[in-house]
Amino acid sequence: MNEPCPAPTELLKEIHGEDAKVFTSCHHARYFEDDMAYHIISRTIGGMALLVPSEEVNRMVAGVLGHVQQTYPQIQVFAYAFLSNHFHFALRGHGIPRFVGLLKQELSRRLRHVIDVPYDALWSGRYAATALPLEEDQLRAFEYILAHGVKEGLVETPEEWPGVHCARSVFRGEPCTGEWLNSTAYGRAKLLESRRPPEKQREVKKSEYTERVEVSLTRLPAFDGLDERSLKRRLKTIRSRIIEDGREARGSRPALGVKGVLSLPRTTRFEIPLPPWFENRNKKRVVWSDLNAPETQAYLHRYHTAQRGFADASRRYRAGERDVMFPAGMYLPPVAPR
Helix, strand or coil: CCCCCCCCCHHHHHHHHHHHHHHHCCCCCCCCCCCCEEEEEEEEHHHECCCCCCHHHHHHHHHHHHHHHHHCCCCEEEEEEECCCEEEEEEECCCHHHHHHHHHHHHHHHHHHHCCCCCCCCECCCCEEEEECCHHHHHHHHHHHHCCCCCCCCCCCHHHCCCCECHHHHHHCCCEEEEEECHHHHHHHHHHHHCCCHHHCCCCCHHHHEEEEEECCCCCHHHCCCCHHHHHHHHHHHHHHHHHHHHHHHCCCCCCCHHHHHCCCCCCECCCCCCHHHCCCCCCCCECCCCCCHHHHHHHHHHHHHHHHHHHHHHHHHCCCCCCCCCCCCCCCCCCCC
């Protein structure tokens, strides 16, 4: 994601003034709107296939996701896919940074003991978040996520992907379930037992502190006006297009297949291509949308106004002004100790 920065647009010049060029080359502060849908993508460290599916990995990934959804029930998840070296979400709601942060934290903490890698964190830097202001943007992101596994030539249909993927829930109505271990309660119980006399100690089983959780999906807002019959037809069309596009991309080559996916070494590194919204290298980190649409322009104006406000408030805060007001939903910057 270290693409060349585009020349400042009139919008950037209007809001950021002389700082416009500087702003395009720096990290942006996280900005989310509660009623806006977003596409989220996060990659594993080094692009390694650390998330290669297995029964245990799938159970743990789905369990973590289900638990994080229970922790942040205000987050609506429209689509998700966990590939071997990255994951995707389409979602909206208040608290997206906390939702994604807890998800990545718990996956790192739990999976690194299962997949036997010498890394404390599994992830390569920040996740990318891209706004979807229009219904057509939601549909494009929805189909893009569902196509994962097929578009790379790994499986022939979305439902065949052997990892945690929303396709089976979307197209077949099958629930996605996993297991969540309450490690805090489990560890406390083990500690208490260790303090008892040896002859009175009992075995503390993980199963006593493990619960079955289900991953929930919310209907995509772009589908809100459809009845069940129309929705099924629409989903059938999307599925057929994904499969046909996959066949066309593979040509005469067969898909790798489930066995091939499962046998992939976790140390295998993949060069992940830029997502579609980076095609013209033009502010697509902010939105995956028609830049000329009024809704997109309105969102970009709110986004850059918030960035400007955050930059100004940060300078004052770091200078010692502790009562400065930050834009809604943005976090305070770190301050070096004096």
